[in-house]
Amino acid sequence: MFKRGCGLEFLLVLCGLELSWSCPRHCICYTAPSTVSCQAHNFLSVPEGIPPDSERIFLQNNKIHRLLRGHFSSNTITLWIYSNNITYIEPSTFHGFTLLEELDLGDNRHLRSLAEDTFHGLSRLNALHLYRCGLSSLPNNIFQGLRNLQYLYLQDNHLKFLQDDTFMDLHNLSHLFLHGNRLWSLNQNTFRGLRALDRLLLHQNQIEWVDRLAFHDLKRLTTLFLFNNSLIQLSGQCLDTLPALEYLRLNDNPWSCDCKALSLWEWLKRFRGSTSSVGCVAPADVLGKDLKELRKEDFPSCSPTVPSSESRAQTNNLSGTVNPSMNRGVAVGSGGQTHIEHTSRPGRSRNCTKPRNRVSKGKGYNEVHHSKEVMADKEDSSPDFTDGGKHDHTSPDGTVTRRKHKCTPRTTVRPPSGVQQANNRATLVQSLLHVYALFVALITANIDYIFR
Template sequence: APPVLLPLPTAPASACLLLMLLALPLAAPSCPMLCTCYSSPPTVSCQANNFSSVPLSLPPSTQRLFLQNNLIRTLRPGTFGSNLLTLWLFSNNLSTIYPGTFRHLQALEELDLGDNRHLRSLEPDTFQGLERLQSLHLYRCQLSSLPGNIFRGLVSLQYLYLQENSLLHLQDDLFADLANLSHLFLHGNRLRLLTEHVFRGLGSLDRLLLHGNRLQGVHRAAFRGLSRLTILYLFNNSLASLPGEALADLPSLEFLRLNANPWACDCRARPLWAWFQRARVSSSDVTCAPPRSARAETCARSARPTSRRVRPRHPRGRAAAPAATAPPTTCTGWPRPGAPRRLLGGYGGEDQRGEQTCPGAACQAPPDSRGPALSAGLPSPLLCLLLLVPHHL
């Protein structure tokens, strides 16, 4: 029997079949195993699963990717999709980030690489191309140095977390491209010196935290250009003196913490004292370290004699009664009318990602550094007189 030929579908039937195929739902990208996915906004959460590498089957539409608390060691180019806005990789075992890993993430706004204790160095172009990045977390790593152009091109960055590393030095113009940076956290490192142009370019900076370092010197122009800075923390360092010119470059300063430093209350204190006489900022106590020689006594005797008795000032400017433990002729405070002696409005607490400035009780000055200012170990009351003589004498 001859074969039976079936009639070809007519044009209207072909069109109908095509419409039916187009109406079928497309298969959604699968969620990686052991991860949780959400559709709005497209989110993949793979935290705390002991992953040793980034999952390969990430949906390309992913905007938020949470990979914290895993065991990831290496990041390579081509791992992440270009639609990412938020990428959390904190608390892993990262030791190597290959050049170009983040280059195509042009929409990325937040990158958290903090708490990776094996991350000791970064390539100069690690963050190249991240022009929309607003928040970069590099806290609690083992970084001892930073390439000079590591932050180049990060023109949208507002928050930079570098605390609790092992940084020894910050080269000039390291932050030159960060014109929009408002918060810079550098506490808990090993910095010893702030050079002349270390903060150049940070015209929008509001908070600068440098406490818990080993600072011994601050260049008189180190803070020049920081016209919007309102908070400066320098406590718990090794500062014996501080140039008054450096603080004079901070017209918007409101909160200053200088406690827990070995301040020298001899002639070296005069520039800082002169600035305190003019400024109206909320400051912590400034406590003298015991003098190492008779140099302070010699300097004090060169001051013009005066019979004025120095008493501590009440926060509202009224003279307070001398402390019970202090002799009535001992200098017990900076007599700054109207200026509280202790900083107000500090931070309290710190979450896992280091969002705040210092944990719990660490925000408070140590008990031995909160005693009467300018009184510890002074050789004679004449030293107090030095600080009252007009600066031009």
């Protein structure tokens, strides 16, 4: 047995691999990087015997109910536990996990609440997946200290309201997915602190009220999706705070195209990026028309908007926010009396978004994801999304438009190192185990010669 074990190790070493002999039952384990794959085995709890030096742990597609302190070690870099039955996470489960770069807790539909300090201390966390978890609220400071986080997936939950400064510490966040929730208002400080944000997806909510300064910190935002909400009005001043915006989707809202839409109409006339249709449902004489296609004559007896210089002065002097609880159902920019003209700064580089093809994260059985699938899943950067899965890429009108100007592209965000190193080694290990049966006789016969 010793000789055969040595023969197998020798064969694997020749191929640059080394099996880990300490592995939970029904799981696949290997080293370089140290990985434990226990996916799709109907585990009811985290399996025992996970080596403490494991860097990557894959537990997706099981029936695990609880996550407790001690289930994993602080050496973990990548942890996938999506598509389980998790209902409870002990607050200290991930305390001390200073190496953790990706945590996927998505598609745990009964995980309806989280403790405030669940993710505290995860200073290297790059991607956090909390999609389809049944969350109805987020506690104060839940994302405190996550200054390296770049991807935050909160779509398809039951969120109705976001507290001010919820994302204040996320200085490097580039992608925020909030679509498919029940949000109805966006306050002045909802997105405060998100100065690096590139994409904000808010479609398929119930948004009917947006503060005119809701996006004031989002100077690098290139993609904003607000389609399929309950918006009646939206001030052009609100969008003027987004100097880098390139892709905007406003379709499937009940737009009122009267005088209160004048500032939005003027903003759309100036905007040079890609926009969807803005279908009017009122007044009756413009029913079914696109706000973008209306003419100045379609706004008879409307007061002119404020000149841009005066508008800037008003913006600089604004303080506080109208209480949304007192104005539910009243949209932003009432009266269309404010307007900002944005002037590009000389020599200012713009953010560019390069489209990439993507494959949804696979739900394969008994194997670690193939490297191409993993890389595609973690490097999604296409400009258009809808509501299915983690990301989607088809725009509501079925088209993808591009800016023609040249600009300096945003630095490519590489996936977490644990995911980046994922490849087909697990598949190769299984193949080698079959090949081993063919070579074992030869290795055994010559073992004395090999180790002489």
